[in-house]
Amino acid sequence: MRWLYDPARPQQTVTVKLLSVNWPLVALITTIAAVGFAMLYSAGNGSWHPWASRQTVRYAVAMLIMLAVAVVDIRLWMRVAYGFYAATMVLLIAVEVRGAIGMGAQRWIDLGVIQIQPSELMKIALVMVLARYFTNLPPEDIGDPLKLIVPAGLILVPAAMVLRQPDLGTATMLVLCGAAMFFLAGVRVWMFGVIIAAAGAIVPFAWHHLRDYQKNRILTFLNPERDPLGAGYHALQAKIAVGSGGIFGKGYLSGTQAHLSFLPERQTDFIFTIMAEEFGLVGGLLLLALYAVVFVYGYAIAFRSRSHFGRLLAFGITTNLFLYVFINVAMVIGLLPVVGVPLPLVSYGGTSMLTVMFGFGLLISVYVHRDVRFGRGDAEG
Numbered sequence: 595m596r597w598l599y600d601p602a603r604p605q606q607t608v609t610v611k612l613l614s615v616n617w618p619l620v621a622l623i624t625t626i627a628a629v630g631f632a633m634l635y636s637a638g639n640g641s642w643h644p645w646a647s648r649q650t651v652r653y654a655v656a657m658l659i660m661l662a663v664a665v666v667d668i669r670l671w672m673r674v675a676y677g678f679y680a681a682t683m684v685l686l687i688a689v690e691v692r693g694a695i696g697m698g699a700q701r702w703i704d705l706g707v708i709q710i711q712p713s714e715l716m717k718i719a720l721v722m723v724l725a726r727y728f729t730n731l732p733p734e735d736i737g738d739p740l741k742l743i744v745p746a747g748l749i750l751v752p753a754a755m756v757l758r759q760p761d762l763g764t765a766t767m768l769v770l771c772g773a774a775m776f777f778l779a780g781v782r783v784w785m786f787g788v789i790i791a792a793a794g795a796i797v798p799f800a801w802h803h804l805r806d807y808q809k810n811r812i813l814t815f816l817n818p819e820r821d822p823l824g825a826g827y828h829a830l831q832a833k834i835a836v837g838s839g840g841i842f843g844k845g846y847l848s849g850t851q852a853h854l855s856f857l858p859e860r861q862t863d864f865i866f867t868i869m870a871e872e873f874g875l876v877g878g879l880l881l882l883a884l885y886a887v888v889f890v891y892g893y894a895i896a897f898r899s900r901s902h903f904g905r906l907l908a909f910g911i912t913t914n915l916f917l918y919v920f921i922n923v924a925m926v927i928g929l930l931p932v933v934g935v936p937l938p939l940v941s942y943g944g945t946s947m948l949t950v951m952f953g954f955g956l957l958i959s960v961y962v963h964r965d966v967r968f969g970r971g972d973a974e975g
Contacts, residue, residue, distance in 0.1 A: 611665040614962045619891045623939065623954060626884050627653050630940035632846075633868050637861045637942075640847050645861045645942045652944055656951035663955025668963040671956060672726050672903045679723040679748070685712035686755045711945040713756045713764045718953050720768055721775065721910030723748055728779035729903040736780045745776070760805050763933030767917050774913045778906060812931050828864070831857050832926045835867040836878075843874030861942040863934055866926050881940075885919050888912075895961045901968050904960040911953045918950070 631653075634646040642650075688703055689712055703710045727745050728736075735741045749772035757765040773786070801809070835851035838844070849871035851857045857864055870878045892912030899905045915938060922937045924930040936943050938950045 608665050611962050612661065615661070615664055615958055616891070616895070616961045619888070619954075619958065619961075622884065622888055622891070623951075624657075626881070626888070627939045629869070629881060629884075630865070630937075633865050633940060634861055634942055636847050636849065636868055636872060637852055637865065639853055649942055649947070652947045653939075653951075656947050659948065660951040660955040660958070663952055664958035664962060666959060668901070668904055668907075668959050668966060669968050671722065671907070671959065672729070672968070675719075675722040675726040679719040682712055682715045682719040683752060685710070686716065686752060688712070689759065690755065709944070713752075713759065713761055713768075714945045714949040716752050716756070717764070717767060717771065717914050718911070718949055718956070720749065720752065720772060721907065721914060721953075722956070724772065724775040724779075725903050725906035725910055728775070728906055729901075731779075733780070737782055739785065742776070742781065742785070745772075748772075761934065762804075763921065763935040766933065767914070767921065767935065770917055771910065771914050775906065775910050778909045778913075828858055828932050829928055832864055832867045833928050835864075836870040836927055839871040839874040839877075841874050842876055843870070843872045846872050848872060862936055863922065863932070863941065864926055865941050866923055866937050869940075882919070882923070885915075889916055892957055895957060895964065899960050899964045901963075901966060903968070904964065904966075908957055908960040911957045914953060915950070 631646050631650055634649050635642060638645050685703060703712065724745055727748070731741060749769060753765045753768040753772075756768060777786070831851060835849065835857055838851065839849075844850070847853075849868055851871055852860045852868045857867060860868055866878065866881075869881055889912055892908060892915065896905050896908035896912065899908060918935060918938045921930060921933065921935040922941075925932055925935065936946045938946070
Protein backbone atom coordinates (compact mmCIF):
# COMPACT_ATOMS: atom_id res chain seq x y z
CA MET A 595 0.00 0.00 0.00
CA ARG A 596 1.27 3.46 -0.89
CA TRP A 597 0.83 4.92 2.56
CA LEU A 598 3.16 2.37 4.15
CA TYR A 599 6.81 3.31 4.63
CA ASP A 600 9.01 1.77 1.94
CA PRO A 601 12.72 1.42 2.87
CA ALA A 602 13.58 1.49 -0.82
CA ARG A 603 12.25 5.06 -0.94
CA PRO A 604 14.00 6.90 1.94
CA GLN A 605 12.83 10.25 0.52
CA GLN A 606 9.27 9.53 1.66
CA THR A 607 7.67 12.29 3.68
CA VAL A 608 7.08 12.49 7.41
CA THR A 609 3.37 12.15 6.68
CA VAL A 610 3.91 8.71 5.16
CA LYS A 611 5.88 7.64 8.24
CA LEU A 612 3.18 8.96 10.56
CA LEU A 613 0.62 6.90 8.66
CA SER A 614 2.89 3.87 9.17
CA VAL A 615 2.94 4.33 12.96
CA ASN A 616 1.42 1.49 14.99
CA TRP A 617 -1.65 3.47 16.01
CA PRO A 618 -3.30 0.64 17.98
CA LEU A 619 -0.21 0.66 20.21
CA VAL A 620 -0.49 4.45 20.56
CA ALA A 621 -4.16 4.06 21.53
CA LEU A 622 -3.18 1.44 24.13
CA ILE A 623 -0.51 3.74 25.57
CA THR A 624 -3.05 6.55 25.78
CA THR A 625 -5.52 4.27 27.56
CA ILE A 626 -2.97 3.42 30.25
CA ALA A 627 -2.10 7.12 30.60
CA ALA A 628 -5.81 7.92 30.99
CA VAL A 629 -5.96 5.43 33.86
CA GLY A 630 -3.09 7.37 35.38
CA PHE A 631 -4.95 10.67 35.03
CA ALA A 632 -7.98 9.17 36.78
CA MET A 633 -5.85 7.79 39.62
CA LEU A 634 -4.06 11.12 40.09
CA TYR A 635 -7.46 12.85 40.16
CA SER A 636 -8.42 10.46 42.95
CA ALA A 637 -5.07 10.95 44.73
CA GLY A 638 -5.84 14.69 44.72
CA ASN A 639 -9.09 13.96 46.61
CA GLY A 640 -11.28 14.54 43.58
CA SER A 641 -9.33 17.47 42.17
CA TRP A 642 -7.34 17.97 38.98
CA HIS A 643 -4.83 19.92 41.03
CA PRO A 644 -2.01 19.54 41.76
CA TRP A 645 -1.17 16.29 39.97
CA ALA A 646 -3.69 15.24 37.31
CA SER A 647 -3.69 18.52 35.40
CA ARG A 648 0.10 18.70 35.22
CA GLN A 649 0.36 15.05 34.21
CA THR A 650 -2.14 15.61 31.39
CA VAL A 651 -0.06 18.46 29.97
CA ARG A 652 3.12 16.44 30.34
CA TYR A 653 1.58 13.54 28.46
CA ALA A 654 0.45 15.79 25.60
CA VAL A 655 3.99 17.17 25.23
CA ALA A 656 5.53 13.71 25.61
CA MET A 657 3.18 12.35 22.92
CA LEU A 658 4.52 14.90 20.43
CA ILE A 659 8.07 13.93 21.39
CA MET A 660 7.23 10.24 20.99
CA LEU A 661 5.86 10.75 17.46
CA ALA A 662 8.85 12.90 16.52
CA VAL A 663 11.22 10.16 17.72
CA ALA A 664 9.17 7.52 15.88
CA VAL A 665 9.58 9.09 12.44
CA VAL A 666 13.36 9.58 12.73
CA ASP A 667 15.26 7.01 10.68
CA ILE A 668 16.35 4.20 12.97
CA ARG A 669 19.83 4.31 11.43
CA LEU A 670 20.24 7.79 12.88
CA TRP A 671 19.37 6.49 16.35
CA MET A 672 22.08 3.87 15.91
CA ARG A 673 24.62 6.53 14.95
CA VAL A 674 23.87 8.79 17.92
CA ALA A 675 23.71 5.98 20.52
CA TYR A 676 27.24 6.54 21.87
CA GLY A 677 26.78 10.30 21.92
CA PHE A 678 23.47 10.06 23.77
CA TYR A 679 25.02 7.72 26.33
CA ALA A 680 27.98 10.08 26.81
CA ALA A 681 25.68 13.08 27.26
CA THR A 682 23.65 11.20 29.87
CA MET A 683 26.84 10.26 31.71
CA VAL A 684 27.77 13.95 31.80
CA LEU A 685 24.38 14.67 33.38
CA LEU A 686 24.98 11.96 35.99
CA ILE A 687 28.33 13.56 36.81
CA ALA A 688 26.57 16.93 37.06
CA VAL A 689 24.21 15.42 39.64
CA GLU A 690 27.25 14.47 41.71
CA VAL A 691 28.61 18.02 41.49
CA ARG A 692 25.52 20.18 41.93
CA GLY A 693 22.42 18.02 41.85
CA ALA A 694 19.23 19.07 43.63
CA ILE A 695 18.24 17.13 46.74
CA GLY A 696 14.73 15.79 47.12
CA MET A 697 13.26 13.19 49.48
CA GLY A 698 16.69 12.64 51.01
CA ALA A 699 18.46 11.86 47.75
CA GLN A 700 20.52 13.85 45.26
CA ARG A 701 19.02 12.76 41.94
CA TRP A 702 17.85 15.84 40.05
CA ILE A 703 19.34 18.66 38.02
CA ASP A 704 17.35 21.85 38.45
CA LEU A 705 17.08 23.78 35.17
CA GLY A 706 14.75 26.38 36.65
CA VAL A 707 11.72 25.57 34.50
CA ILE A 708 11.95 21.80 35.05
CA GLN A 709 13.96 19.29 37.01
CA ILE A 710 15.62 16.42 35.14
CA GLN A 711 16.50 13.06 36.67
CA PRO A 712 19.42 11.78 34.55
CA SER A 713 19.21 8.27 36.01
CA GLU A 714 15.85 7.85 34.24
CA LEU A 715 17.36 8.90 30.92
CA MET A 716 20.21 6.44 31.47
CA LYS A 717 17.73 3.54 31.27
CA ILE A 718 17.10 4.39 27.62
CA ALA A 719 20.68 5.45 26.85
CA LEU A 720 21.98 2.12 28.17
CA VAL A 721 19.66 0.11 25.92
CA MET A 722 20.67 2.17 22.89
CA VAL A 723 24.42 1.92 23.48
CA LEU A 724 24.34 -1.83 24.19
CA ALA A 725 22.19 -2.43 21.11
CA ARG A 726 24.75 -0.61 18.98
CA TYR A 727 27.74 -2.31 20.63
CA PHE A 728 26.37 -5.81 20.12
CA THR A 729 25.28 -4.96 16.57
CA ASN A 730 28.87 -4.03 15.75
CA LEU A 731 30.32 -7.08 17.52
CA PRO A 732 30.93 -10.05 15.21
CA PRO A 733 28.92 -13.14 16.28
CA GLU A 734 32.09 -15.17 16.91
CA ASP A 735 33.21 -12.61 19.51
CA ILE A 736 30.07 -12.87 21.65
CA GLY A 737 31.59 -15.83 23.49
CA ASP A 738 34.89 -14.01 24.18
CA PRO A 739 34.88 -12.74 27.80
CA LEU A 740 37.39 -10.02 26.92
CA LYS A 741 34.97 -8.55 24.40
CA LEU A 742 32.35 -8.23 27.14
CA ILE A 743 34.47 -6.04 29.43
CA VAL A 744 33.44 -2.83 27.62
CA PRO A 745 29.67 -3.46 27.69
CA ALA A 746 29.92 -4.60 31.32
CA GLY A 747 31.59 -1.28 32.11
CA LEU A 748 28.85 0.57 30.24
CA ILE A 749 26.40 -0.98 32.71
CA LEU A 750 28.33 -0.96 35.98
CA VAL A 751 29.73 2.60 35.86
CA PRO A 752 26.35 4.40 35.66
CA ALA A 753 24.79 1.84 38.03
CA ALA A 754 27.47 2.64 40.63
CA MET A 755 26.93 6.38 40.16
CA VAL A 756 23.16 6.03 40.55
CA LEU A 757 23.65 3.90 43.67
CA ARG A 758 25.65 6.76 45.18
CA GLN A 759 22.75 9.23 44.81
CA PRO A 760 21.40 6.94 46.44
CA ASP A 761 18.83 5.21 44.21
CA LEU A 762 18.85 1.46 44.71
CA GLY A 763 15.78 0.87 42.54
CA THR A 764 17.13 2.56 39.42
CA ALA A 765 20.58 1.03 39.89
CA THR A 766 18.96 -2.41 40.09
CA MET A 767 16.96 -1.72 36.92
CA LEU A 768 20.10 -0.69 35.03
CA VAL A 769 21.89 -3.91 36.00
CA LEU A 770 18.89 -6.14 35.23
CA CYS A 771 18.17 -4.47 31.90
CA GLY A 772 21.85 -4.66 30.97
CA ALA A 773 21.92 -8.35 31.85
CA ALA A 774 18.85 -8.90 29.67
CA MET A 775 20.62 -7.19 26.75
CA PHE A 776 23.60 -9.50 27.24
CA PHE A 777 21.28 -12.52 27.12
CA LEU A 778 19.42 -11.26 24.04
CA ALA A 779 22.71 -10.59 22.27
CA GLY A 780 23.63 -14.28 22.66
CA VAL A 781 26.06 -14.28 25.60
CA ARG A 782 26.44 -17.82 26.88
CA VAL A 783 24.42 -18.87 29.91
CA TRP A 784 27.44 -20.18 31.85
CA MET A 785 28.83 -16.64 31.94
CA PHE A 786 25.74 -15.50 33.81
CA GLY A 787 26.36 -18.29 36.32
CA VAL A 788 29.87 -16.99 36.92
CA ILE A 789 28.58 -13.42 37.35
CA ILE A 790 25.85 -14.51 39.77
CA ALA A 791 28.38 -16.49 41.83
CA ALA A 792 30.70 -13.48 41.93
CA ALA A 793 27.83 -11.19 42.92
CA GLY A 794 26.94 -13.57 45.74
CA ALA A 795 30.51 -13.47 46.98
CA ILE A 796 30.52 -9.68 47.26
CA VAL A 797 27.13 -9.41 49.00
CA PRO A 798 28.72 -9.02 52.47
CA PHE A 799 30.97 -6.25 51.13
CA ALA A 800 28.05 -4.54 49.39
CA TRP A 801 25.91 -4.78 52.54
CA HIS A 802 28.60 -2.98 54.51
CA HIS A 803 28.50 -0.06 52.04
CA LEU A 804 24.71 0.34 51.87
CA ARG A 805 23.16 3.40 53.49
CA ASP A 806 21.34 2.83 56.78
CA TYR A 807 17.94 3.51 55.21
CA GLN A 808 18.68 0.99 52.43
CA LYS A 809 19.55 -1.65 55.02
CA ASN A 810 16.35 -0.81 56.88
CA ARG A 811 14.32 -1.27 53.69
CA ILE A 812 15.71 -4.75 53.17
CA LEU A 813 15.27 -5.74 56.82
CA THR A 814 11.77 -4.27 56.80
CA PHE A 815 10.94 -6.24 53.67
CA LEU A 816 11.87 -9.42 55.53
CA ASN A 817 9.88 -8.34 58.59
CA PRO A 818 7.66 -5.25 58.08
CA GLU A 819 6.31 -5.43 61.63
CA ARG A 820 9.74 -4.73 63.14
CA ASP A 821 9.14 -0.98 62.76
CA PRO A 822 5.46 -0.40 61.82
CA LEU A 823 5.56 3.36 62.39
CA GLY A 824 8.99 3.92 60.85
CA ALA A 825 10.75 1.97 58.11
CA GLY A 826 7.87 -0.48 57.73
CA TYR A 827 5.13 2.16 57.49
CA HIS A 828 5.08 2.45 53.68
CA ALA A 829 4.96 -1.31 53.10
CA LEU A 830 2.30 -1.98 55.73
CA GLN A 831 -0.01 0.83 54.57
CA ALA A 832 0.36 -0.32 50.97
CA LYS A 833 -0.64 -3.86 51.92
CA ILE A 834 -3.61 -2.56 53.90
CA ALA A 835 -4.78 -0.48 50.92
CA VAL A 836 -4.42 -3.36 48.45
CA GLY A 837 -6.07 -5.87 50.78
CA SER A 838 -8.96 -3.59 51.73
CA GLY A 839 -10.01 -3.28 48.09
CA GLY A 840 -11.12 -6.91 47.94
CA ILE A 841 -12.34 -8.29 44.63
CA PHE A 842 -14.18 -5.29 43.19
CA GLY A 843 -12.90 -2.41 45.31
CA LYS A 844 -14.55 0.30 47.37
CA GLY A 845 -15.48 2.45 44.39
CA TYR A 846 -13.88 5.37 42.62
CA LEU A 847 -12.88 8.20 44.99
CA SER A 848 -13.85 6.03 47.95
CA GLY A 849 -10.45 4.71 49.00
CA THR A 850 -9.79 5.53 52.64
CA GLN A 851 -6.06 4.84 52.85
CA ALA A 852 -5.19 7.46 50.23
CA HIS A 853 -7.91 10.02 50.96
CA LEU A 854 -7.25 10.01 54.70
CA SER A 855 -3.50 10.40 54.00
CA PHE A 856 -2.47 7.10 55.53
CA LEU A 857 -0.70 6.18 52.31
CA PRO A 858 2.53 8.14 51.69
CA GLU A 859 3.72 9.03 48.16
CA ARG A 860 0.34 7.97 46.83
CA GLN A 861 0.77 9.97 43.61
CA THR A 862 4.11 8.40 42.66
CA ASP A 863 5.51 5.04 43.74
CA PHE A 864 2.35 3.79 45.48
CA ILE A 865 -0.31 4.83 42.98
CA PHE A 866 -1.11 1.19 42.15
CA THR A 867 -2.45 0.83 45.69
CA ILE A 868 -5.11 3.47 44.93
CA MET A 869 -6.14 1.43 41.89
CA ALA A 870 -6.30 -1.77 43.95
CA GLU A 871 -8.22 -0.15 46.82
CA GLU A 872 -10.83 1.59 44.67
CA PHE A 873 -11.24 -1.03 41.91
CA GLY A 874 -10.10 -4.15 43.73
CA LEU A 875 -8.34 -7.19 42.36
CA VAL A 876 -10.32 -6.94 39.12
CA GLY A 877 -9.20 -3.37 38.46
CA GLY A 878 -5.58 -4.14 39.25
CA LEU A 879 -5.57 -7.16 36.96
CA LEU A 880 -7.17 -5.18 34.13
CA LEU A 881 -4.41 -2.58 34.36
CA LEU A 882 -1.77 -5.31 34.35
CA ALA A 883 -3.52 -6.87 31.34
CA LEU A 884 -3.14 -3.57 29.45
CA TYR A 885 0.56 -3.57 30.24
CA ALA A 886 0.80 -7.22 29.14
CA VAL A 887 -0.65 -6.32 25.72
CA VAL A 888 1.97 -3.56 25.42
CA PHE A 889 4.69 -6.13 26.18
CA VAL A 890 3.30 -8.41 23.47
CA TYR A 891 3.33 -5.55 20.98
CA GLY A 892 6.92 -4.68 21.94
CA TYR A 893 8.30 -8.19 21.57
CA ALA A 894 6.33 -8.73 18.35
CA ILE A 895 7.91 -5.57 16.91
CA ALA A 896 11.33 -6.88 17.93
CA PHE A 897 10.79 -10.21 16.18
CA ARG A 898 9.49 -8.42 13.07
CA SER A 899 12.52 -6.13 12.67
CA ARG A 900 14.97 -7.15 9.95
CA SER A 901 17.90 -5.28 11.48
CA HIS A 902 19.86 -6.63 14.45
CA PHE A 903 20.01 -3.18 16.02
CA GLY A 904 16.23 -2.81 15.71
CA ARG A 905 15.63 -6.19 17.32
CA LEU A 906 17.94 -5.50 20.24
CA LEU A 907 16.56 -1.98 20.70
CA ALA A 908 12.94 -3.15 20.72
CA PHE A 909 13.72 -6.06 23.04
CA GLY A 910 15.63 -3.76 25.41
CA ILE A 911 12.97 -1.02 25.51
CA THR A 912 10.22 -3.57 26.15
CA THR A 913 12.24 -5.35 28.84
CA ASN A 914 12.94 -2.01 30.51
CA LEU A 915 9.20 -1.28 30.57
CA PHE A 916 8.50 -4.74 31.99
CA LEU A 917 11.00 -4.11 34.80
CA TYR A 918 9.27 -0.81 35.62
CA VAL A 919 5.91 -2.53 36.02
CA PHE A 920 7.15 -5.69 37.72
CA ILE A 921 9.30 -3.95 40.33
CA ASN A 922 6.67 -1.31 41.15
CA VAL A 923 3.79 -3.76 41.56
CA ALA A 924 5.91 -6.33 43.42
CA MET A 925 7.13 -3.54 45.70
CA VAL A 926 3.68 -2.26 46.70
CA ILE A 927 2.26 -5.74 47.38
CA GLY A 928 5.25 -6.75 49.50
CA LEU A 929 7.09 -9.13 47.16
CA LEU A 930 10.11 -6.80 46.87
CA PRO A 931 11.63 -4.14 49.14
CA VAL A 932 10.46 -0.56 48.68
CA VAL A 933 12.99 0.87 46.21
CA GLY A 934 11.25 3.82 44.59
CA VAL A 935 10.42 2.73 41.03
CA PRO A 936 7.43 4.52 39.40
CA LEU A 937 4.59 2.82 37.53
CA PRO A 938 5.04 3.89 33.88
CA LEU A 939 2.44 6.30 32.46
CA VAL A 940 0.47 6.15 35.72
CA SER A 941 2.77 7.51 38.45
CA TYR A 942 3.20 11.28 38.65
CA GLY A 943 6.56 12.47 37.36
CA GLY A 944 7.95 14.53 34.51
CA THR A 945 11.26 12.79 33.77
CA SER A 946 9.68 9.36 34.13
CA MET A 947 6.93 10.29 31.64
CA LEU A 948 9.46 11.74 29.20
CA THR A 949 11.72 8.70 29.45
CA VAL A 950 8.93 6.17 28.97
CA MET A 951 7.45 8.04 26.00
CA PHE A 952 10.90 8.51 24.43
CA GLY A 953 11.33 4.74 24.77
CA PHE A 954 7.98 4.16 23.09
CA GLY A 955 9.07 6.50 20.32
CA LEU A 956 12.15 4.34 19.70
CA LEU A 957 9.99 1.20 19.77
CA ILE A 958 7.60 2.65 17.20
CA SER A 959 10.57 3.80 15.12
CA VAL A 960 11.68 0.16 14.98
CA TYR A 961 8.15 -0.71 13.80
CA VAL A 962 8.04 2.00 11.12
CA HIS A 963 11.50 1.02 9.83
CA ARG A 964 11.09 -2.71 10.43
CA ASP A 965 12.00 -3.64 6.84
CA VAL A 966 15.16 -1.51 6.77
CA ARG A 967 18.30 -3.63 6.62
CA PHE A 968 21.60 -2.19 7.84
CA GLY A 969 24.78 -3.19 9.61
CA ARG A 970 28.01 -1.81 11.00
CA GLY A 971 28.70 0.42 8.02
CA ASP A 972 25.51 2.38 8.58
CA ALA A 973 26.54 3.20 12.15
CA GLU A 974 29.70 4.83 10.88
CA GLY A 975 28.07 6.73 8.03
